Amino acid sequence: MKKIQIIEDDAALRRELRILLEGEGYAVVETEDYENLAAEIMKSEADLILLDINLPGINGEELLRRFRKEKQTPVIMLTSRTSETDEVLSMSYGADDYITKPYNPTILLLRIAAVFRRMNLTGNVLSWGGLSVHPAKGIISNGEKEIVLTKNEMIIFEVLYAKAGQIVSRDELMTALWDNEEYVNDNALTVNISRLRNKLAELGCDGAVETRKKQGYILWNSENM
């Protein structure tokens, strides 16, 4: 469950947000200690932070700027002012998004969802249809079963995944695997593709990697299979 931290001095608004977010299935943490806010926020373990730009005695943008130097947790700024300068400043200090009060609840939820969607495209774990992919670990899992890919297999998968649905040439894969080649047997790629296919088949993803003779390979979105 995703944890969202609300940093907002208006108690009524905090409560409103909590109800909205919890209703959507998020865990909510409220921050009230504005004395040590800077220290607090650095230790935050939330997955996303909603930060009021206009806290008593605190410069929200400056806080964000310092936070960004150390942490990558996504931040959505809240403001009651509508000046565009605010938005410019917030974004340039590394906010991930910006919402003006009074806010539309649906839009807030969608913007939060969009942030998480983008996180998910990145971070440690990719998602491929219903499967989750952990590049560093070399693991692809469908919840029940998981397969362990070797480094080469993972590199191939990653390149194909980045261009899912498009043909990726053997040359491009070769370059990704062995850079500006100390020449490697052409067949080494074929062998590695074969090994990748065998493992994907264990997850029921037979046919996920398709051959286009003289052109390359295509990975199909596991959703469309």
Place this chain on the structure above:
Amino acid sequence: MKKIQIIEDDAALRRELRILLEGEGYAVVETEDYENLAAEIMKSEADLILLDINLPGINGEELLRRFRKEKQTPVIMLTSRTSETDEVLSMSYGADDYITKPYNPTILLLRIAAVFRRMNLTGNVLSWGGLSVHPAKGIISNGEKEIVLTKNEMIIFEVLYAKAGQIVSRDELMTALWDNEEYVNDNALTVNISRLRNKLAELGCDGAVETRKKQGYILWNSENM
């Protein structure tokens, strides 16, 4: 250089955008073939797409929805309408951001920069201070030199990186490496940390991984070193 594709029927606005974006150092591709737009856009090799929601004879949201099924390229929607329903629809169909016309050039540029910043946190490559990190390949490079980490070393680095500047317990690292453990010698972690340190030292990152006795390890941002 980042490539941005503009899909917009108003020629004057297209020109304006091109000048703005090229001035900022982006490469710009304009699309004019609205007949085969759906096919065009699927083949796009741009790093980001600016998509007018209101094209002649085309439903921008529907186009986006279908695009999102196959590709992850970030999309910022442009609209002249100001209805909140538009925003709700666009975001729920997978837009990464939403800009209303007339737009503020500075804000557009910042939102584009924010999208790229987020991409960079993710995708295939992480950045760690001045270094670039490729989890699947197990490579960390500083432009001059590059080191090749093994899978275990990369997993450790990734966990430490995700909490850079914070103490990460040995337990947390053990769990990341060997899950709910078929018990592995406690020392295996120590050995792998040691091997990681040796390799980081080759990049001049001595001391990047610090021991906190009885507590765990800390990775320091390579910028602060």
Place this chain on the structure above:
DNA sequence: GTGGATTATTACAAAATTGTAATGGAACGC
């Protein structure tokens, strides 16, 4: 359909990865 080019599969040996164990060093309490 036959030949030639392209991709697949299998088995194997060289190389890399990884846990273990044995030894050494550093910090801390007393």
Place this chain on the structure above:
DNA sequence: GCGTTCCATTACAATTTTGTAATAATCCAC
């Protein structure tokens, strides 16, 4: 300071990964 605990280092053997080569299967042109 001494002993104990916690972490670091080194060397080594078992396992895994990976390129190669030999052979088989597939596809396309003609």
